[in-house]
Amino acid sequence: MPDTAQPDAPLHFDTLQVHAGTAPDPATGARQVPIYQSTAFVFRDAEHAARLFNLQEVGYIYSRLTNPTVMALANRVAALEGGAGAVCCSSGHAAQIMALFPLMQPGCNVVASTRLYGGTVTQFTQTIRRFGWSAKFVDIDDEEAIRGAIDENTRAVFCESISNPGGHVTDLPMVARAAQAGGVPLIVDNTSASPYLCRPIEHGATIVVHSATKYLTGNGTVTGGVIVDSGTFDWSASDRFPSLSEPEPAYHGLKFHETFGPMAFTFHGIAVGLRDLGMTMNPQGAHYTLLGIETLSLRMERHVRNAVAVARWLEADERVAEVTYAGLESSPYYARAARICPRGAGALFTVRLKGGYEACVRFVNALRLFSHVANLGDTRSLVIHSASTTHRQLSEEQQRAAGVAPDVVRLSIGIEDSRDLIADLDRALSA
Structure with a gap:
């Protein structure tokens, strides 16, 4: 080189x-x-x-x-x-x-x-x-x-x-x-x-x-x-x-x-x-x-901080059945994340909604700050229903093995103010 x-x-x-x-x-x-x-x-x-x-x-x-x-x-x-x-x-x-x-x-x-x-x-x-x-x-x-x-x-x-x-x-x-x-x-x-x-x-x-x-x-x-x-x-x-x-x-x-x-x-x-x-x-x-890359560390710190705040809020909400974020103390991967990713467990996780597939569709359509796109890792917060999009080509067995059952949505948490993100999620869950 x-x-x-x-x-x-x-x-x-x-x-x-x-x-x-x-x-x-x-x-x-x-x-x-x-x-x-x-x-x-x-x-x-x-x-x-x-x-x-x-x-x-x-x-x-x-x-x-x-x-x-x-x-x-x-x-x-x-x-x-x-x-x-x-x-x-x-x-x-x-x-x-x-x-x-x-x-x-x-x-x-x-x-x-x-x-x-x-x-x-x-x-x-x-x-x-x-x-x-x-x-x-x-x-x-x-x-x-x-x-x-x-x-x-x-x-x-x-x-x-x-x-x-x-x-x-x-x-x-x-x-x-x-x-x-x-x-x-x-x-x-x-x-x-x-x-x-x-x-x-x-x-x-x-x-x-x-x-x-x-x-x-x-x-x-x-x-x-x-x-x-x-x-x-x-x-x-x-x-x-x-x-x-x-x-x-x-x-x-x-x-x-x-x-x-x-x-x-x-x-x-x-x-x-x-x-x-x-x-x-x-x-x-x-x-x-x-x-x-010049701002990678600065962005990742904010991504992680926001992800922790949003995941904790979602985990406590009665409309949510499960949050898979490894940065939560309740996660079976929490200790492993601290060992493998000592600066944080990232900003990507899934949320399972109690209302099933139809609730996921309504939830995604009601979000305003979260962009509904097939991407992750953006400064903007993103959402997608993986089972009907990025993982649609897989069998339901493969989808469940990958953690994207029909009642699950994927969130990629951006670097906005976490209070605004939580307000957007709250409004969409109410829909």
Whole structure:
């Protein structure tokens, strides 16, 4: 990756979110990261071009592969997650496919949590089958089930740090132990937590993926994804990962792990993944996300504070049957959340209404401040009835396993004044 030197002393999160991965523009002195809206980049000479294409030198060739604005974002998110490197791509769903791409071959499977976003469940049950891949779904709280599901064709374990939509907090150290015992990497979707609330690599994760669309950007303006590699997995320890351990024909027999060490997965993601799949993030989108990350810690603190206030109020209301927020003392995941997400359990949870499906519909339609949209992690508070929208394609059994039964609505709590949010919820519940 391009050299973006930082001070020698380790920096704290609030400083990293502003400075990591960037330096003043060398050509102009511009302090903010410029938007390099350029498709291609001029080579110094023929030898320079050849070295870049042979992966003998790091630099910029074509924006499908690398772009200075996008690379600044990759470096910043890698720093915030404590990873060795990162690759940015076009969406969170793209990030999931990009993360699996170097690991999987036809006939291989991924062991996945049942508590996943509905679109991910569909991607894993339907779409990846077209590549000859498959998924085994397990209760991610059951260590024996995870270990039992891993077989000789398993190439990864996949879960969410804080699940969408229910706000379930995963016991990441336990899942990491199970993955390690099976000789496979653990991939964690950290979208709902953000690196401010949870750093999965510190709990044993190998790879972290994000939908940058959500909390990283924070304002509903960008679709993007990020894959962060810890740089700690030994891709050559077995013959399971030939894309990383064996000679790559497209690069004259280069072995990514042997050549790039801790950066093998990241370089493969750029040199093969982005080259051939083309799931590229655009520079303007990367710029917006960089701007959003500058206030990530400030926003997450307010998100969490508001979520606690709103969840407590809802839990005490007789019109509500259940609140799933792990930040409530009554939650079975409260102690785990304090361990895995010490700065707070996020701002995403579900609410079960006593009036059932029809009550949920009336409730959603009556809200005024909460926006009814298929998104989360916005500065604005959001609501959706997952069973009829984001998880509609799942069976009712799958919906209930994911925590989105027909009598449940999902709330994403924003950074408004919590008193106004509670007043809006009260008015809608009365409807």
